[in-house]
Amino acid sequence: xxxxxxxxxxxxxxxxxxxxxxxxxxxxxxxxxxxxxxxxxxxxxxxxxxxxxxxxxxxxxxxxxxxxxxxxxxxxxxxxxxxxxxxxxxxxxxxxxxxxxxxxxxxxxxxxxxxxxxxxxxxxxxxxxxxxxxxxxxxxxxxxxxxxxxxxxxxxxxxxxxxxxxxxxxxxxxxxxxxxxxxxxxxxxxxxxxxxxxxxxxxxxxxxxxxxxxxxxxxxxxxxxxxxxxxxxxxxxxxxxxxxxxxxxxxxxxxxxxxxxxxxxxxxxxxxxxxxxxxxxxxxxxxxxxxxxxxxxxxxxxxxxxxxxxxxxxxxxxxxxxxxxxxxxxxxxxxxxxxxxxxxxxxxxxxxxxxxxxxxxxxxxxxxxxxxxxxxxxxxxxxxxxxxxxxxxxxxxxxxxxxxxxxxxxxxxxxxxxxxxxxxxxxxxxxxxxxxxxxxxxxxxxxxxxxxxxxxxxxxx
Ligand code: GDP
Numbered sequence: 001x002x003x004x005x006x007x008x009x010x011x012x013x014x015x016x017x018x019x020x021x022x023x024x025x026x027x028x029x030x031x032x033x034x035x036x037x038x039x040x041x042x043x044x045x046x047x048x049x050x051x052x053x054x055x056x057x058x059x060x061x062x063x064x065x066x067x068x069x070x071x072x073x074x075x076x077x078x079x080x081x082x083x084x085x086x087x088x089x090x091x092x093x094x095x096x097x098x099x100x101x102x103x104x105x106x107x108x109x110x111x112x113x114x115x116x117x118x119x120x121x122x123x124x125x126x127x128x129x130x131x132x133x134x135x136x137x138x139x140x141x142x143x144x145x146x147x148x149x150x151x152x153x154x155x156x157x158x159x160x161x162x163x164x165x166x167x168x169x170x171x172x173x174x175x176x177x178x179x180x181x182x183x184x185x186x187x188x189x190x191x192x193x194x195x196x197x198x199x200x201x202x203x204x205x206x207x208x209x210x211x212x213x214x215x216x217x218x219x220x221x222x223x224x225x226x227x228x229x230x231x232x233x234x235x236x237x238x239x240x241x242x243x244x245x246x247x248x249x250x251x252x253x254x255x256x257x258x259x260x261x262x263x264x265x266x267x268x269x270x271x272x273x274x275x276x277x278x279x280x281x282x283x284x285x286x287x288x289x290x291x292x293x294x295x296x297x298x299x300x301x302x303x304x305x306x307x308x309x310x311x312x313x314x315x316x317x318x319x320x321x322x323x324x325x326x327x328x329x330x331x332x333x334x335x336x337x338x339x340x341x342x343x344x345x346x347x348x349x350x351x352x353x354x355x356x357x358x359x360x361x362x363x364x365x366x367x368x369x370x371x372x373x374x375x376x377x378x379x380x381x382x383x384x385x386x387x388x389x390x391x392x393x394x395x396x397x398x399x400x401x402x403x404x405x406x407x408x409x410x411x412x413x414x415x416x417x418x419x420x421x422x423x424x425x426x427x428x429x430x431x432x433x434x435x436x437x438x439x440x441x442x443x444x445x446x447x448x449x450x451x452x453x454x455x456x457x458x459x460x461x
Pocket of ligand 1: 230231232233234235236237238239337338339340341362363364365366
């Protein structure tokens with residue numbers, strides 16, 4: 001068997017598995033055309049023009065048996081997604097036809113691609129940088145139009161462009177420092193120190209601005225983790241349904257029937273909300289229910305936002321008070337449900353239990369007041385944040401972590417200068433900052449990181 005190398009020809013099914021009109025099996029590598037040609041009849045794929053789609057039959061070259069009637073796209077390097085030769089075979093949809101075509105390619109010289117390997121090759125061959133690769137993944141996973149738009153902007157390379165610009169500035173300063181170290185007789189030391197100080201400050205400001213975009217970026221990308229908390233029967237499942245405009249959680253009038261944590265996505269003016277309906281946090285003997293209660297507490301811990309639900313048709317009780325206390329340090333919206341029923345909950349008592357929050361009265365069942373919740377969510381998370389659909393936005397924890405480290409390195413530069421440390425030590429911190437920024441775009445990213453990152457992709461991408 002031939003030795004497996006990083007650049008052998010890979011193949012995978014690039015469309016979701018299931019019944020559909022067509023599926024696409026993709027090949028990439030310098031043998032892509034040769035392998036595809038070996039398994040097709042009635043056409044010589046080595047002779048067709050690049051970027052054309054061709055009618056053919058896939059056969060098993062050993063038995064000469066027909067496998068599927070297909071359309072084959074041939075795209076020759078370098079103008080392809082991976083910058084390698086790519087062949088895409090449009091097969092009939094369904095698992096059998098698609099799988100048989102893939103198996104035939106694998107028996108005739110191709111290797112099964114790892115998840116994300118096509119995109120990894122695009123990166124390794126210099127077609128895209130790491131932030132763009134991440135945005136490919138984000139586009140696939142985008143849950144709302146706004147999130148998709150943001151990912152699309154990133155695919156343009158706006159973040160990478162900005163980062164490269166900062167790195168270039170650092171490089172210029174470092175070059176100046178070098179001159180100073182090599183030719184100290186020119187007495188440029190003070191100038192170099194001033195320049196270092198000034199640049200460290202400027203770049204640090206730019207990084208601060210970028211960091212500010214992170215919460216928006218991450219929320220758009222991953223959704224705002226929202227826990228719906230309240231005692232049994234208060235209307236949590238009904239609110240989940242009202243917010244997600246779908247019937248998903250089972251609504252019953254037996255207290256404690258939402259036994260598990262139910263998750264649902266909702267789209268609030270383009271903000272994806274990852275809603276978690278909890279079993280209600282209350283003491284229970286029931287083992288199954290206890291499991292739900294534990295998970296509810298965990299959901300509460302992880303939540304970015306809590307929708308704290310009270311029942312307007314009942315008096316505030318110990319459970320309500322306990323939950324109000326438990327959620328007091330969270331970003332929360334207090335909601336009084338069942339406003340369509342006679343109201344007995346004492347507003348005065350409630351006001352004594354909460355800070356300056358303004359409770360919102362709703363009827364989850366009658367879909368009343370839901371828009372007020374939506375407005376409040378926007379207020380809480382996006383007030384004052386420019387909607388940055390056109391600019392560079394930090395979209396994940398990896399980028400954010402690196403930016404924070406880079407900023408720390410710049411703080412170290414500034415402290416070093418203040419403490420009159422030798423300039424070559426200050427230079428180390430500046431170089432460190434340059435490296436950290438390079439990790440964001442992938443220019444100085446370690447191999448393990450790259451492998452780890454692409455392994456999160458789906459197969460065939
Ligand atoms: P959960 O246990 O907190 O998830 O509560 P559910 O959503 O299952 O609701 C419990 C009961 O309260 C069901 O019978 C719902 O129909 C009812 N309910 C929920 N919201 C409202 C509302 O706004 N008004 C009225 N009248 N009933 C409601």
